[in-house]
Amino acid sequence: MPLSFLTADRTFEAAAESPLPYDDRERWRRPYRPGPWRVGAAALVLLLASFVLFAAMAIVLTDSVSSAGAVFAGALVVIAGALRLLRMGVWVSSRGLRHVGFLVTRTAPWARVISVRTVQQPVRWLGLPRTVQGQALALVRKDRPTADAPPLLTTHTLDFLGRPAAFDRAADTVEAWAAEYGRR
Incomplete structure (x- = not known):
């Protein structure tokens, strides 16, 4: 079963003639692939979930169904967290720009x-409190001051750590979407 949120469509990489290569621009898309650090972290979390599910099965075999249910629910929470970790990032469509965080999703219509x-x-x-010098993709909105807005993408996130060319490509693509739909 293909997981569409794991990979961005290859047309973003192959489109030299157009920065907005999609016919269906109403659909939310991530204009870059998740980085190896993000995929690796999600894989480790899913590995942890498999051990928790195995523990739930062992608890069921020892005849404690209520305890196994609690452990199984915990495993489902861990799996949901791993999927949310994979879903994090910037998504674009003709309706606006969406910044998906682990707990919060913010959507900015292109008009703003x-x-x-x-x-x-x-x-x-x-995402840790330690800061380093790097590049960030900043969103300037009509209804919010710039100082309050967290950066959309940075060179030191799970997606772009050690991959400056991928950051540049993703930032250029998001900027192209903003240039196309922001002037409407």
């Missing part, structure tokens, strides 16, 4: 977007 631009600034390393 003033600009999307790459800036050089201190960024959080892998």
Whole structure:
């Protein structure tokens, strides 16, 4: 079963003639592939979930169904967390720009977007409190001050750590979507 949220369509990489290569622009799409760090972290979390499911099965065999149910529910929460980790990132469509976090999803319609631009600034390393110098894709909205907005993408997230060319390609694609739909 193909998991559409794991890979961006290959047309983003193959489209040299158009930065917006899709016919169906109403569908939300991630304009880049998830990075190896994100996929590896999700795989480790799913490995942990398999051990928890095995523990639930062992608990059922020892005749404690209520305890096994609680452990099974915990495994489902871990699996949902791994899937949400894979879903995190920036998604675009003709309706707007969506920033999917682990717990919160923010959607900005193109009518409220003033600009999307790459800036050089201190960024959080892998989402931790430690900051390093890097690049960030900043969203400037009409209804919010720029200082309040977290960056959409940075060079030091799970998707782009050690992959500056992938960050540049993703930032250019999101900027192209903003340029296309922001002026409407």
